[in-house]
Amino acid sequence: xxxxxxxxxxxxxxxxxxxxxxxxxxxxxxxxxxxxxxxxxxxxxxxxxxxxxxxxxxxxxxxxxxxxxxxxxxxxxxxxxxxxxxxxxxxxxxxxxxxxxxxxxxxxxxxxxxxxxxxxxxxxxxxxxxxxxxxxxxxx
Numbered sequence: 001x002x003x004x005x006x007x008x009x010x011x012x013x014x015x016x017x018x019x020x021x022x023x024x025x026x027x028x029x030x031x032x033x034x035x036x037x038x039x040x041x042x043x044x045x046x047x048x049x050x051x052x053x054x055x056x057x058x059x060x061x062x063x064x065x066x067x068x069x070x071x072x073x074x075x076x077x078x079x080x081x082x083x084x085x086x087x088x089x090x091x092x093x094x095x096x097x098x099x100x101x102x103x104x105x106x107x108x109x110x111x112x113x114x115x116x117x118x119x120x121x122x123x124x125x126x127x128x129x130x131x132x133x134x135x136x137x138x139x140x
Contacts, residue, residue, distance in 0.1 A: 001029040001135060004066035005049060006059060006075045006093065008084035011040030013072045013103055013124065015047035020128030021070075022048040026135045032066075034058045036084035059089045063096040068131055073102040073112070080107075099134060103127045 003021060007014025014033060021031055033049040035041030036059075045052040053062065063069060074080030076094045078087040093100070103123050104115050 001026075001067050001138065002065060003029060003031045003131065004062050004069045004098070005031060005033040005044055006035075006069060006071040006089075007033070007040050007044060008036030008074075008081040009040060011035055011043030013105070013120070014040060015043040016121070016124045017070055017103070017128060018044050018047040018049045020125060021131060024128060024132040024135075026132075029135055032062065034062050036081065036089070056086050056089050060092040063092040063098065066096060066098040068101060068134060069093055069096060069098045070101045070127055070131060071103065072105045074105060074107070076100070076102065077110075101127050101131050101134070 005014045005017050018031055018033060025031070031049050033041060033044035033052040035044060035052065035054050038054050041052040041054045075085055076090050077085060078090045079085060104112050105120065
């Protein structure tokens with residue numbers, strides 16, 4: 001089971017996801033990360049990802065083999081994360097057969113209607129918990 005964590009900018013959300021997931025993994029699951037820049041990748045690897053890569057092609061290649069993809073919701077929106085998510089990255093992630101577990105992040109230029117306003121740390125914890133539930137369901 002391959003869990004792909006994608007993030008950009010400083011990699012803070014991705015690093016928190018990796019850290020939360022590391023303690024909840026079932027046997028046979030692997031966390032890998034792809035950052036839109038080297039700093040984001042480094043943050044996620046330091047948080048515990050088993051391997052990491054950087055850039056658009058890495059996103060396109062790894063999205064094809066991932067079973068679960070997670071990260072901030074902007075990873076499926078072209079030009080999000082201050083332009084770091086290219087249209088090709090967003091399409092590769094959104095088109096992947098992998099299950100997506102996305103963390104809602106409030107941005108000034110778009111709204112997610114119906115989402116309750118909660119601290120980001122709770123949304124990250126919930127995303128990691130949901131991935132653990134998915135993995136447990138697949139194993140059992």
